[in-house]
Amino acid sequence: MTTLTLRCRCGRLRGQVDAGRIAARAVCYCKDCQAYGHFLGTGVLDAAGGTEVAATLPAAVRFDAGLEHLACMSLGPKGIYRWYASCCRTPIGNTPREQHMAYVGLVRACLDADDTTLARELGPVRLRANTKSAMAPVASNPLAAAWPLARIVTMLAKARLGGAWRANPFFGTQADEPVKPVTVLSLEERKALTPQGQRRP
Numbered sequence: 001m002t003t004l005t006l007r008c009r010c011g012r013l014r015g016q017v018d019a020g021r022i023a024a025r026a027v028c029y030c031k032d033c034q035a036y037g038h039f040l041g042t043g044v045l046d047a048a049g050g051t052e053v054a055a056t057l058p059a060a061v062r063f064d065a066g067l068e069h070l071a072c073m074s075l076g077p078k079g080i081y082r083w084y085a086s087c088c089r090t091p092i093g094n095t096p097r098e099q100h101m102a103y104v105g106l107v108r109a110c111l112d113a114d115d116t117t118l119a120r121e122l123g124p125v126r127l128r129a130n131t132k133s134a135m136a137p138v139a140s141n142p143l144a145a146a147w148p149l150a151r152i153v154t155m156l157a158k159a160r161l162g163g164a165w166r167a168n169p170f171f172g173t174q175a176d177e178p179v180k181p182v183t184v185l186s187l188e189e190r191k192a193l194t195p196q197g198q199r200r201p
């Protein structure tokens, strides 16, 4: 079993993920992920405004140190939970609000592995989502994306049926109760994070 180290940029928040349970690598170019990148600061988004995530089960993730730095925000009252390290504003992962949807997209920035290691352990990025809102032309290949999508759907279904969804470091003992208070942005705060008026990378 290969584990990948999770590490925020400053190293206070640490953990690990079972690489064998990562279903796929994906890059998302949606406006929400871009807004979240702006919320955290510079150096989160790639040149096209994309955020790479490793799609996996929350049960495959473990935090070992610095849990006091784990923070959670949402871009709106219905938005997904976006987890980050408050010490240095490194994105950690995105989860649905419902615990039984056993999914976390671990953000590339917190995976302590070089590109060669990631390619070897997880394969290449085959899934590029919401390319229409990318800040630069991005080739999307629906055919290549079919397989990783199917793997993610299978992973979710298996966790749902097998009860693996219960083990989830982002949620507490109460159902659907996140382990940290969630900072929900107001509409004004959310609007202030839109790319309009922001310097394009």
Ligand SMILES: [Zn+2]
Pocket (backbone or CB within 6 Å): 008, 009, 010, 011, 012, 013, 069, 085, 086, 087, 088, 089, 090
């Ligand atoms: Zn940190």
Ligand SMILES: [Zn+2]
Pocket (backbone or CB within 6 Å): 028, 029, 030, 031, 032, 033, 034, 130
């Ligand atoms: Zn997105």
